[in-house]
Structures are given as C-alpha cells and as structure tokens.
Amino acid sequence: MQEITDEAELGELLGEPTPVVRDKARDRLHELDVAWLKAAPFCLMATSAADGTCDVSPKGDPAGFTVVLDDRTIAVPERPGNRRADGFRNILSNPHIGLLYFIPGRGDTLRINGRARLLRDADFFDRMVVKGHRPKVAVLVDIEEVFFHCSKAFLRSALWKPETWQPDALASRARISKTLERTEDSLAELETYYGPAYAEKIYH
Template identity: 70%
Template sequence: MQEITDETELRELIGEPLPRAWEKERTSLHELDRAWLAASPFCLLATAGADGSCDVSPKGDPAGYTLVLDEGTIAIPERPGNRRVDSLRNILTNPHVGSIHLIPGRGDTLRINGRARLVRDAPFFDDMVVKGHRPVLAIVVEVEQVFHHCSKAFLRSQLWQPETWAPQAVPPRAVLAQTLERPDATLSDLEDYYGPSYADGLYRGQ
C-alpha cells in the first residue's frame, strides 16, 4: 500500500477545492435549512471520544424530529435503543459532533457540525413526543458549521433506485443476531422477536 502521510501529499493527489466549496459554509441556519430539517426523518450522528475513537449513530423519527430551537441551535431526541450510549458517552468527554440529515429520495444532504450537550429536560421536550413517548434526554447542538452536500455519492451508489436494492443479499436480521450476538437463542425465537411486533416497542424500549 502506498500510504499518504501529510496534507501536502494529499493535495498533490486530490487538488485544491474550488472557492465555492469553502464559501458555502455558514455558521447559522437559513430558512431553507429549517425547511430541510422539517422534512428530514433520519440523520447520522458522528462523535469521537476523548481518546479519538469514533462512533456513528443513526437517528430517526417522523419528519421534523430534529427541532430548530433558534438559528444556531438544534435538538435531536434520544429514543429507546440498545443502551450502549456510545455517542452519548463520547459527547460527555468530547462535545464535537457532526451530522448528516437525509430526505428519502433526495441525493443532496444537509451537514451540521457543532458542539453538543446532553439535556435531560426542557420545555421543548413537549414538542418531541411521538406516540405518547417523551424522550428521556435530547442532544442539543450549537451549530458551528452548516452546508449542503451535492448528490454525487447517492448517484454513484444508486441508493434511491429500487431496482438496485438487494435486501436478500445477506441473511435476515434474526440469522445475523444468532450467528454474531445471541448464539444461545433459537432462530425461531429471534424470528419472532424481530418479526412484525418488533415495531411495537420502538418508543417503549425492548
């Protein structure tokens, strides 16, 4: 492998960005960013621990779940999950986060980078109730950098083109769980667990 070890070498290979690639960065949310967040049901949240170890966590809810508190602040509700809280533990020691907000069918995306803190209660939690579930905490992000990405990655991957989808290319979730995580469980029990009723526990935890 021919490794790249410094930015000079990297720039020689990749080149310099066009001025507009730098100039599109903003430090506050535009009305179009607010509209994007109101339409987005999903984001990927990147964090890093004090030791530099990284984590990317998916976050999803009905469209508009990322609340805009003001032009420089957003809030993302935390829903029941596996309780590993990798990203939350990272935020406690390193507040720097990055997020990519998606709208299904759109190739462009919205990136928001900033500093996060964990909030266990606030009046805006009432606006985060879904199916009667009020989040136990929220990730509040002070926006430091915001801009839109173009569609190249989505066009290359053909992500939104159903004819390219192959959900059966790997074994179903129950088989993965038995093989990699829960070898003592029967496949039948795991198929029941991850079956149609799995969605019933999305907001109460399982």
C-alpha cells in the same frame, strides 16, 4: 502500500476545492436549512471520545424530529434503543459532533457540525413526544458549521433506486443475531422477535 502523510501530498492528489465549495459553509441556519430539517426523518450522528475513538449512530423519527430552537441551536431527541449510548458517552468527554441529514429520494444532504451537550429535560421536550414517548435525553447542538452536500455519492451508489435493492441477498437480522449476539436463543424465536411485531416496540 503508499501512504499519504501530509495535507500537501493530499492536495496534489485530489486538487483544491473551488471557491464556491471552499466557502459554502455557514455558521447559522438559513430558512432553507430549517425547511430541510422539518422534512428530514433521518440523520447520522458522528461523535468521538476524548481518546479519539469514534461512533456514528443513526437517528430516525417522523419528519421534523429535530427541533430548531434558533438559527444557531438545534436539539435531537433520544429514543429507546440498545442502551449502549456510545455517542452520548462520547459527548460527555468530547463535545464535537457531526450530523448528516437525509431525505428519502434526495441525493443531496445537509451537514451540521458543532458542539453538543446532553439534556435530561427542557421545555421543548414536550415538542418531541411521539406515540406517547417523551425523550429522557436530548442532544443540544450549538451550530458551528452548516452546508449542503452534493449528490454524487448517492448517484454512484444508486441508493434510492429500488431496482438495485437486494435485501434478501444477505443473512436476515434474526440469523445475524443468532450467529453473533444471541447465540442461546433459537432462530425461530429471533425471527418472531425481529418480525412484524418489532415495529410496535420502537417507542418502548
């Protein structure tokens, strides 16, 4: 293996970004960013602990789930999950955060980097109620950098082309759980648990 050990070597291999790409990051939201956040039903939240260990967590809700408080501040609601709270624990020791917002069918994405804080309540929590669920926690993000990212990765992966999808080519969620996580439960029980009724539990 030939390891890359410094930025100069990396630059020689990849080349330098064009001025447009290099300078496209902004420190506050534009109205186009706000429109994107209002349309986005999904994002990935990247955090790291003080010791450098990392986590990327998916966040999803009806479109517009991220609340825009002003052009430098957004908030992302917590929803019921597995209660590991890996990303939240990271934020407590290291506030740096990265968010990547997706819109189904679009290849471009919106990237937001900044510093995060955890809130247990605020007036705007009432704007985050979905199906009667008011979040117990929200991530408040002070924006430091925001920019749009091109669609090349989505085009290379054909992510949004249904004809390329093969969800049944891999073990089902129930079988994965039976093998790796809930080994004492029967496969039939897990298939029921992860079946159609699972969607009714996502806000409980």
